[in-house]
Amino acid sequence: MFVSLKHMGMDLKDKAKFPKVVIIGGGFGGLEVADKLADKPVEILMIDKHNYHTFQPLLYQVATGSLEAESIAFSLRKNFSEQKNFRFRIAEVTKVNPEKNIIDTTIGEIAYDYLVIATGSTTNFFGNKDVEQFAMPMKSIPEALNLRYLILQNLEEAILQKTKDEREPYLSFVLVGAGPTGVELAGALAELRNHILTKDYPELKKEDMKVYLVDFLPKVLGPMSDEASKGAYKFLKEMGVEVMLNVKVEGYNGTEIRFEGGKTIPTKNVIWSAGGNGSYPRRYFKRHYC
Ligand SMILES: Cc1cc2nc3c(=O)[nH]c(=O)nc-3n(C[C@H](O)[C@H](O)[C@H](O)COP(=O)(O)OP(=O)(O)OC[C@H]3O[C@@H](n4cnc5c(N)ncnc54)[C@H](O)[C@@H]3O)c2cc1C
Known part of the structure; x- marks a missing residue:
């Protein structure tokens, strides 16, 4: 549980001292976590393969041509542009090394204090x-x-x-x-x-x-x-x-x-x-x- 900045007597400019929370995935789960940590004494780094959030409930309208793709894709950077403790990197995470608190990504190793894995799901063909x-x-x-x-x-x-x-x-x-x-x-x-x-x-x-x-x-x-x-x-x-x-x-x-x-x-x-x-x-x- 994180306490608020005010209670700790800290300012966001001290953020180098804040624990680093890495969130893998900018889906509904990742967005919710980043949003809930907005005024907390943490430094957030969100990583996603894409620089946009996909609003999956309307994918079927894109598939059948009644909506354009950009109507259901929202820029992750823009969404959090007002949030001072938030940064974003586009990369794919390939491995988690919990013994070192490091993840391997397509843009190199990234260290974390807390790791949130919100990578969603893929299609299951049940081995067929x-x-x-x-x-x-x-x-x-x-x-x-x-x-x-x-x-x-x-x-x-x-x-x-x-x-x-x-x-x-x-x-x-x-x-x-x-x-x-x-x-x-x-x-x-x-x-x-x-x-x-x-x-x-x-x-x-x-x-x-x-x-x-x-x-x-x-x-x-x-x-x-x-x-x-x-x-x-x-x-x-x-x-x-x-x-x-x-x-x-x-x-x-x-x-x-x-x-x-x-x-x-x-x-x-x-x-x-x-x-x-x-x-x-x-x-x-x-x-x-x-
Ligand atoms: C077609 C469809 C319709 C749906 N309709 C509804 C609905 O009407 N109502 C409802 O409540 N739910 C609906 N859902 C379900 C809902 O969309 C999901 O439950 C929700 O998106 C899950 O959120 P999430 O954050 O766990 O994952 P996701 O939204 O899938 O987000 C995961 C994110 O992680 C990223 N990612 C994955 N692996 C990596 C990696 N290795 N490195 C970096 N980034 C990675 C992905 O790019 C993605 O942005 C629907 C789902 C689908 C597919």
Whole structure:
């Protein structure tokens, strides 16, 4: 617990004497810690791979083209420009050396007195290598932009195909994982199909674009209340999303997704929102905790 500057009779200009708190990660966690330490007798150094904070809840709108990336990216330096005890460095942390109180980063070693690891999570493919190779994750702005390009590119490709069967893989969107990300993205893709598709691509038919939402649990929004789950299910069905529950993905080769029991869907658009892993500077955690 930190006491306030006033109680210690110290001024911020004495900051060289203050303990140094290094915060790895400028996500929600890192921002909250830096903010709570604003008037405390500490020197804060935040380190992130990017110089911006990503507002992840709106990534799906970037992926479907209804928001530009800069609308959900906020400069970390600018955010804390008024905070005197805050500094920022753009770097990737590769290792933590707790015995020396030092972290290894892409810009060299950095010493700390207190270390906050707020590095968020990465996509978990549960060891399914072919899914990892071909499916699209959506946890960062670059990934959301990749997804946007994939969607637009495959709509263009669909126009070039001669038959309905040839168009099917380009116009089938399979979202694996019916948590908030999968549900939001399924809804946004269904809106694109229902309201935009035939205006922008008059050569395509609305009914030829399919949106599938798949989960191995028996309901959408599994960990949420029954009311939220039933409400989301109803809205998705009304929007024309094909919700496939109690269904487990077995594999994906880039053109066809396979489910346990033998069912397949031809698709070039598989979006994986089925799980997350901690995103730690792994070398340290493997050695000390795993
Ligand atoms: C698509 C999507 C939608 C979501 N919607 C909602 C929602 O509606 N409501 C809700 O409450 N939550 C939502 N969440 C979850 C919420 O965004 C996360 O819980 C939250 O962002 C976690 O904050 P964090 O600070 O732990 O990690 P993050 O926000 O992921 O931040 C981690 C930061 O650490 C940095 N970093 C990682 N590794 C390193 C390294 N080795 N070196 C340097 N920097 C590193 C990253 O660049 C990143 O800036 C959503 C998540 C996603 C992906």
